[in-house]
Amino acid sequence: MTGSSHYFAAQPDAAHRPGLVRVVLPDLYLELATDSGVFSPGRLDPGTRFLLEKSPPPPASGDILDLGCGYGPIxxxxxxxxxxxxxWAVDVNERALALCASNAAQAGLANVRCVLASSPEVPAVLAGIWSNPPVRIGKPALHAMLRGWLARxxxxxxxxLVMGRNLGADSLHAWLANEEGWSVTRLSARSGYRLLRVTGPDDRNG
Structure with a gap:
């Protein structure tokens, strides 16, 4: 757990332990290289799988964001x-970003840009955001991160967004809706996970 518990470090100090995760979806098959020191290196995280199976399709064009990309399944x-x-695949973890870039290239996906979350390259306006957010950074940091990115x-x-109920999905839902003024819809729930759609207050039917 030492390596995985610090997946939000810029440069994980966990010894390298290369691995492979297969992403098997009804419309897609990917083989993705992983390593220690990144999020869920041994298997596709159940929350991420839930998001990939149940989320609405991404827009056909524009700039879309994978927030906290890890090795790149989303x-x-x-x-x-x-x-x-x-x-735009963003993360603070440089090992994860390198894996994501390599995995995208290996899969022939030339439309992926892997950059640090602080990079000025990321467009100011986004056509969509997908995320299994890094809840273990703590609630204040998580709220600050989401506040900044959702504004784009x-x-x-x-x-x-996907989050486990035991990790605070319902309180996040309430915070986004009641304190931040976003329109939040629970799209689906499965095995303790919540899939949330977050839009502006005037976009409830968008």
């Missing part, structure tokens, strides 16, 4: 499903 899936869009959503654009 970014690569979005890129394959929307080849006309540009997928274009009108009628949505963020699709």
């Amino acid at each position: 970014a690569c899936t979005l890129a394959a499903r929307s080849p006309g869009a540009t997928v 959503l274009a009108p009628q654009a949505a963020a699709t």
Whole structure:
């Protein structure tokens, strides 16, 4: 657990332990290289799988974001499903970003851009956000992160977030809706996970 518990470090100190995760979806098959020191290196995280199986399709074009991309299962899936869009895969973990870039290249997904979360390259306006957010960074940091990125959503654009109920999904739902003023819809629930769609207050039916 030492390596995985610090997946949000810029440069994980866990010894390298290369691995492979197969992403098997009804419309897609990917083989993704993993390593210690990144999120869920041994298997596709159940929350991420839930998001990939149940989230609405990404827009056909525009700039879309995988927030906290890890080794790239969400970014690569979005890129394959929307080849006309540009997928910005952001993370603070440099090992994860290198894996994500390599995995996208290996899969022939030229529309993935892997950059640090602080990079000025990321567009100011986004056509969508997908994330299995890093809840273990703590609630204040998580709230600050989401507040900043959600503000970049274009009108009628949505963020699709997955979170475990035991990790605070319902309180996050309440915070986004009641304190931040977003329109939040629970799209689905399974095995203790919540899939949330977040839009501007005037985009409830967008």
